[in-house]
Amino acid sequence: xxxxxxxxxxxxxxxxxxxxxxxxxxxxxxxxxxxxxxxxxxxxxxxxxxxxxxxxxxxxxxxxxxxxxxxxxxxxxxxxxxxxxxxxxxxxxxxxxxxxxxxxxxxxxxxxxxxxxxxxxxxxxxxxxxxxxxxxxxxxxxxxxxxxxxxxxxxxxxxxxxxxxxxxxxxxxxxxxxxxxxxxxxxxxxxxxxxxxxxxxxxxxxxxxxxxxxxxxxxxxxxxxxxxxxxxxxxxxxxxxxxxxxxxxxxxxxxxxxxxxxxxxxxxxxxxxxxxxxxxxxxxxxxxxxxxxxxxxxxxxxxxxxxxxxxxxxxxxxxxxxxxxxxxxxxxxxxxxxxxxxxxxx
Numbered sequence: 001x002x003x004x005x006x007x008x009x010x011x012x013x014x015x016x017x018x019x020x021x022x023x024x025x026x027x028x029x030x031x032x033x034x035x036x037x038x039x040x041x042x043x044x045x046x047x048x049x050x051x052x053x054x055x056x057x058x059x060x061x062x063x064x065x066x067x068x069x070x071x072x073x074x075x076x077x078x079x080x081x082x083x084x085x086x087x088x089x090x091x092x093x094x095x096x097x098x099x100x101x102x103x104x105x106x107x108x109x110x111x112x113x114x115x116x117x118x119x120x121x122x123x124x125x126x127x128x129x130x131x132x133x134x135x136x137x138x139x140x141x142x143x144x145x146x147x148x149x150x151x152x153x154x155x156x157x158x159x160x161x162x163x164x165x166x167x168x169x170x171x172x173x174x175x176x177x178x179x180x181x182x183x184x185x186x187x188x189x190x191x192x193x194x195x196x197x198x199x200x201x202x203x204x205x206x207x208x209x210x211x212x213x214x215x216x217x218x219x220x221x222x223x224x225x226x227x228x229x230x231x232x233x234x235x236x237x238x239x240x241x242x243x244x245x246x247x248x249x250x251x252x253x254x255x256x257x258x259x260x261x262x263x264x265x266x267x268x269x270x271x272x273x274x275x276x277x278x279x280x281x282x283x284x285x286x287x288x289x290x291x292x293x294x295x296x297x298x299x300x301x302x303x304x305x306x307x308x309x310x311x312x313x314x315x316x317x318x319x320x321x322x323x324x325x326x327x328x329x330x331x332x333x334x335x336x337x338x339x340x341x342x343x344x345x346x
Contacts, residue, residue, distance in 0.1 A: 029128030073117015187232030199261025225251035225305025
């Protein structure tokens with residue numbers, strides 16, 4: 001498809017290797033990006049066409065949908081059906097057309113027909129992109145960039161300035177002081193909630209086979225510690241030594257509540273009794289005395305879960321991911337990319 005349209009493929013790095021993000025190029029003076037979208041119930045090929053911002057007039061979408069060129073691009077004679085119209089989106093400076101499919105993607109010929117029909121319809125209403133920076137309006141050091149899937153003409157200084165600002169925001173977020181009170185409240189609530197839920201579920205296994213059921217409960221108690229620490233992190237927002245250490249008591253509290261609930265429900269299933277404070281106290285000490293290794297294993301699993309969350313949270317904060325992914329198309333200047341990506345004449 002890249003060879004057919006004369007577009008430049010833009011890749012992104014992933015664990016499985018480079019993955020294609022989009023095909024970007026010039027088509028009849030408009031900047032075009034062809035990409036794909038996957039969801040649980042539908043996939044689609046996306047055609048995004050850029051035009052100058054702040055040139056969108058009232059009623060542009062309806063005029064575009066009624067344009068004979070766009071209608072013919074979809075193989076229609078009079079008007080577009082509703083299922084097609086709802087897959088055409090308009091924003092300031094861009095038009096997005098989605099071609100959904102269930103099993104097999106649309107052919108290159110259909111994609112080209114729809115794209116050319118869309119561009120022909122846009123010619124009647126909006127101008128093509130000027131070879132000026134869309135940020136500062138300057139004509140020098142231009143490049144075609146893909147910003148989170150949206151192609152744009154931007155100069156090198158503006159891109160550098162934007163990235164510096166993003167890095168400054170990332171630095172400020174890293175140095176943000178944690179809210180100890182909010183984090184403690186959220187962490188305690190999460191420990192109680194997940195302790196009760198996991199303890200009740202773990203009692204199903206221990207009610208059938210006590211020792212084996214307790215061993216099976218270890219991953220569940222790991223989840224208690226991890227989730228309690230994760231919710232505490234959301235409450236703290238920032239991070240320091242105190243907020244990091246406080247995650248361990250939340251994991252221990254969640255494990256204790258899960259242990260009490262698991263043993264209390266198990267005892268009620270095997271030997272029904274009245275729910276009271278004595279039952280809860282016995283659900284702590286008696287199982288602990290009879291199976292100290294199991295109690296230590298479940299408590300340790302919860303603490304390990306909290307430690308893993310601390311490590312993950314620390315690595316995530318240090319990774320320094322930018323808020324917007326900006327990739328230069330082709331790694332060349334704008335003129336070279338546009339000239340090499342322009343389609344041949346009819």
